[in-house]
Amino acid sequence: MQSLVQSKNRRAHRGSLLAIEPMSAIDIKSLLQLARKMNPLKPSARLRGKRVLLLFYEPSTRTRTSFEIAAQALGASTTLVLSSGSSVEKGESLLDTAYTLRAVGSDAIVVRHPHSGAPQLMADHLDIPVINAGDGMHEHPTQALLDAYTILEHKKKIAGLEVTVVGDIYHSRVARSAIHLLSKLGAQITLCGPPELLPEVSATLAENLRITRSCEEALRGADVVMVLRMQRERLAGLKISLPDYIARYQMTLGRLRLAKPDVLLMHPGPIIRGLELTWEVADCAQSVIVEEVKNGVPVRMAVLAQALGTVN
Amino acid sequence: MSTKEHKPASLLIRGGRVIDPLARVDGLMDVLLRDGQVVELGPVGKVRGGAEENFDARGLIVAPGFIDLHVHLREPGQSYKETIASGTAAAASGGFTSVCCMPNTTPVLDSPEWVTWVRQPQRGAVVNVFPVAAATQASKGAVLTDFRALQRVGAVAVSDDGKPVLNETTMRDALRASAEINFPVIQHAEDTRITQNCSMNEGRASFRLGLRGMTIAAEAAIVDRDVQLAQQFNGARLHLAHVSTAEALKSVRRGKRNRARVTCEVTPHHFSLTDADIRGYDANFKMNPPLRSSEDRQALVEALSDGTVDAIASDHAPHALHEKIIEFERAAFGITGLETALGLAITVLHLRHQIPLERIIELFTSGPARVVDLRGRGALLRGSHADLTIFDPKKRWTFEAAKSRSKSHNTPFDGWQFTGKVVATIVSGKVIYRAA
Ligand SMILES: [Zn+2]
Numbered sequence: 123m124q125s126l127v128q129s130k131n132r133r134a135h136r137g138s139l140l141a142i143e144p145m146s147a148i149d150i151k152s153l154l155q156l157a158r159k160m161n162p163l164k165p166s167a168r169l170r171g172k173r174v175l176l177l178f179y180e181p182s183t184r185t186r187t188s189f190e191i192a193a194q195a196l197g198a199s200t201t202l203v204l205s206s207g208s209s210v211e212k213g214e215s216l217l218d219t220a221y222t223l224r225a226v227g228s229d230a231i232v233v234r235h236p237h238s239g240a241p242q243l244m245a246d247h248l249d250i251p252v253i254n255a256g257d258g259m260h261e262h263p264t265q266a267l268l269d270a271y272t273i274l275e276h277k278k279k280i281a282g283l284e285v286t287v288v289g290d291i292y293h294s295r296v297a298r299s300a301i302h303l304l305s306k307l308g309a310q311i312t313l314c315g316p317p318e319l320l321p322e323v324s325a326t327l328a329e330n331l332r333i334t335r336s337c338e339e340a341l342r343g344a345d346v347v348m349v350l351r352m353q354r355e356r357l358a359g360l361k362i363s364l365p366d367y368i369a370r371y372q373m374t375l376g377r378l379r380l381a382k383p384d385v386l387l388m389h390p391g392p393i394i395r396g397l398e399l400t401w402e403v404a405d406c407a408q409s410v411i412v413e414e415v416k417n418g419v420p421v422r423m424a425v426l427a428q429a430l431g432t433v434n
Numbered sequence: 435m436s437t438k439e440h441k442p443a444s445l446l447i448r449g450g451r452v453i454d455p456l457a458r459v460d461g462l463m464d465v466l467l468r469d470g471q472v473v474e475l476g477p478v479g480k481v482r483g484g485a486e487e488n489f490d491a492r493g494l495i496v497a498p499g500f501i502d503l504h505v506h507l508r509e510p511g512q513s514y515k516e517t518i519a520s521g522t523a524a525a526a527s528g529g530f531t532s533v534c535c536m537p538n539t540t541p542v543l544d545s546p547e548w549v550t551w552v553r554q555p556q557r558g559a560v561v562n563v564f565p566v567a568a569a570t571q572a573s574k575g576a577v578l579t580d581f582r583a584l585q586r587v588g589a590v591a592v593s594d595d596g597k598p599v600l601n602e603t604t605m606r607d608a609l610r611a612s613a614e615i616n617f618p619v620i621q622h623a624e625d626t627r628i629t630q631n632c633s634m635n636e637g638r639a640s641f642r643l644g645l646r647g648m649t650i651a652a653e654a655a656i657v658d659r660d661v662q663l664a665q666q667f668n669g670a671r672l673h674l675a676h677v678s679t680a681e682a683l684k685s686v687r688r689g690k691r692n693r694a695r696v697t698c699e700v701t702p703h704h705f706s707l708t709d710a711d712i713r714g715y716d717a718n719f720k721m722n723p724p725l726r727s728s729e730d731r732q733a734l735v736e737a738l739s740d741g742t743v744d745a746i747a748s749d750h751a752p753h754a755l756h757e758k759i760i761e762f763e764r765a766a767f768g769i770t771g772l773e774t775a776l777g778l779a780i781t782v783l784h785l786r787h788q789i790p791l792e793r794i795i796e797l798f799t800s801g802p803a804r805v806v807d808l809r810g811r812g813a814l815l816r817g818s819h820a821d822l823t824i825f826d827p828k829k830r831w832t833f834e835a836a837k838s839r840s841k842s843h844n845t846p847f848d849g850w851q852f853t854g855k856v857v858a859t860i861v862s863g864k865v866i867y868r869a870a
Binding site for chain 2: 143215216217235237238239240242243246247257258259260261292295298321323324326327
């Protein structure tokens with residue numbers, strides 16, 4: 123029993139990526155720079171012999187496959203552990219699962235978990251890098267990095283950009299990571315949504331942040347528009363009805379026209395056409411939704427390369 | 435720690451600064467204890483008769499024994515977290531001579547039989563244990579327990595602590611019964627209908643951490659309702675456990691102004707920490723009510739200072755490692771607190787906020803004694819129980835959770851430097867704890 127306490131590290135392994143919030147702008151930029159050097163189409167042996175363990179307590183298609191492909195492109199092997207059908211289901215604690223995965227020879231653990239802070243808990247007790255692939259409502263750091271990477275493919279720099287985030291910010295780990303990252307890199311951020319999904323306290327998350335309830339106001343002059351996923355079940359119990367939400371916040375071509383002509387339309391996926399955005403918006407010329415998915419691979423290659431210490 | 439080694443029938447505590455807020459005593463004095471009672475207080479060297487044993491208290495403060503209104507001793511049923519023996523050992527090293535233990539055990543202390551069981555000598559308590567019995571059967575909030583029968587076997591109050599008495603009719607009935615037999619009802623004020631899945635205070639910190647937050651209203655609304663109910667029954671006694679918000683204090687003040695018999699307690703962690711202190715999802719910062727904002731903390735300090743608050747209570751809530759070293763949202767609520775209460779009170783309230791020592795001692799002694807009518811305790815009057823706490827208000831020390839007497843070590847204060855340390859704890863005239 124005592125050993126559990128004593129095994130707590132002073133801090134997480136330095137290769138860990140747990141959140142954007144504690145990162146400096148320099149850290150973020152150097153990681154993005156590294157990502158630009160990664161070529162998913164050209165296999166490399168950079169991480170040969172390394173074992174990357176993917177521990178997913180929540181279903182995920184894009185993040186999981188993106189990490190798998192990224193690891194394999196660097197020559198690492200991957201093992202996927204899903205919470206269903208494993209010892210996790212039998213009530214094993216998160217740390218015991220972590221110790222077991224460490225003991226079988228994992229060199230890094232990528233974890234997706236429904237509880238905020240779960241990756242931090244693992245990192246505090248392990249001597250290998252832990253990479254957060256999304257924890258509860260907290261953060262999804264690699265998503266924010268791939269969003270920044272995508273923006274930088276189209277815009278010279280993030281500093282000074284007008285970025286609008288629309289939708290369910292309260293429940294969104296994607297939003298928290300994106301807000302931290304974009305704010306650190308100097309973007310002006312406007313958050314837009316109903317009070318239930320965008321409480322006033324959201325404005326305290328970072329600098330350069332403002333809130334508006336009007337979609338039209340939020341979009342005017344935007345360089346980047348990020349639409350968040352709207353989960354139907356989240357609306358249950360709130361004052362706002364689904365038709366109301368759609369009427370006020372759905373991204374339509376008409377609304378998108380309020381933004382700058384060269385606006386980038388982003389969405390972390392999975393999208394639900396007809397809910398948070400229309401079919402036409404999802405496929406419009408300004409949409410970079412598919413690019414985001416594609417860019418996830420080099421970004422995660424960079425994260426893994428950094429985690430496993432093959433970067434100086 | 436053994437209580438058997440020395441049992442002097444008389445003990446003379448010499449040369450300490452005796453502070454007894456109730457008796458309005460503050461000065462260098464000798465205190466003579468004999469046969470479990472305070473026999474005499476007098477000028478240094480002038481107490482007649484002598485004693486079989488002497489205690490040199492020069493440079494120390496001699497106070498009435500501290501009373502903790504709110505501890506979880508976990509027996510019966512959860513002895514893997516704490517036992518009455520280990521919990522009271524922790525109490526002794528924290529300077530507490532009496533503790534009121536909460537009924538949320540397994541089974542719940544809702545019958546005279548279980549209240550009696552807790553008080554039996556074979557439990558191994560080293561300080562006085564005064565059980566708080568459940569207010570409703572199995573603390574389910576529906577059917578009131580038999581207050582009179584529980585009072586008769588030694589329960590000092592009723593409470594469903596851990597949860598609130600949510601139903602207004604039930605609370606009304608409880609306060610009516612309280613008025614009839616002069617028996618305090620202790621409320622854990624939380625509207626649990628709006629705190630489900632919440633693990634900390636609602637605010638900037640919870641938003642940042644991505645954790646669902648309990649609103650201030652969840653506490654304040656129940657406090658407000660109960661204070662209003664207490665005003666309706668002449669003589670009803672309402673005690674509000676672990677008040678944590680400025681808003682709830684407003685209702686307490688209103689109740690007191692309107693001469694309702696309303697009392698309240700504040701915990702050391704709520705007057706010392708805020709939700710901004712929660713670092714790295716460490717569940718040793720998770721308790722209920724949660725750590726609040728700095729405005730709330732400041733309001734608690736003011737209320738401790740101005741007399742609104744009647745007692746400092748630890749809400750000592752031990753939990754095993756497997757209940758704490760897990761995901762924050764899944765972790766148990768509560769932290770240990772018996773051994774850090776005085777250190778926090780002196781370090782935070784006295785040194786940082788200039789609250790006089792006399793007032794702090796009042797909050798540990800006559801204040802809580804009055805809340806649950808502990809006759810002959812909380813003051814050093816001739817004939818009162820010889821329960822005393824002797825401490826060094828200037829001693830600097832570092833708290834090490836691993837050395838705690840409690841069976842559990844779930845504290846956010848591990849490694850904290852405190853000023854103010856317990857030197858000896860005396861129960862019924864016997865030194866049951868002495869600092870190394
Ligand atoms: Zn409570």
